[in-house]
Amino acid sequence: MRKKVYIAGKVTGLEPREVYLKFKKSELAVAASGFLAINPIEVVDDENATWQGAMRLCIAALMRCDAILMLPCFINSKGAAMERELAISVDIKVFYNLDDLKQWNSSQPHTPSR
Numbered sequence: 001m002r003k004k005v006y007i008a009g010k011v012t013g014l015e016p017r018e019v020y021l022k023f024k025k026s027e028l029a030v031a032a033s034g035f036l037a038i039n040p041i042e043v044v045d046d047e048n049a050t051w052q053g054a055m056r057l058c059i060a061a062l063m064r065c066d067a068i069l070m071l072p073c074f075i076n077s078k079g080a081a082m083e084r085e086l087a088i089s090v091d092i093k094v095f096y097n098l099d100d101l102k103q104w105n106s107s108q109p110h111t112p113s114r
Contacts, residue, residue: 003105005035005095006062006087008080009071011054016047026071033102038065055079059086067093069101 007026011019023041030037043061044054058079062068068087074080087094095101 002034002036003066004038004064005030005101006038006058006065006068006083006092007040007071008062008068008074008077008083010073010077010080011040012051012077012079022071022073026069029098030069030101033098034105035067035101038062051079055082058083062087062092063090065092067095067101067104069098070094070096072096 007023007030009022009026020041023039027037027039027042038061040054040058040061044057046054049057059082062083063086068083070080070084074084084094086092093104095104
């Protein structure tokens with residue numbers, strides 16, 4: 001079974017089209033690397049959702065993942081920083097680039113996702 005990777009980055013305050021394209025590009029790259037990519041934009045699927053409502057959905061999705069990929073823009077995102085801290089707290093692997101994520105995948109035995 002493919003490992004699930006949650007993608008984290010800045011959403012709030014950005015143009016919806018810019019956000020969609022950034023996360024879709026990352027989703028496609030993660031999926032092309034052999035993972036099941038979890039795109040938070042698709043998890044929420046409502047650009048009118050409140051921040052709190054969106055975070056509840058995203059955190060629930062993150063908790064079912066094997067790893068989290070932090071996009072460079074996460075530094076400027078309260079939500080992505082929270083997701084990172086939660087991942088660390090529950091021992092979900094945190095990656096900051098696709099190369100490290102791919103290397104981890106090739107070095108680990110494949111186990112069922114949560």
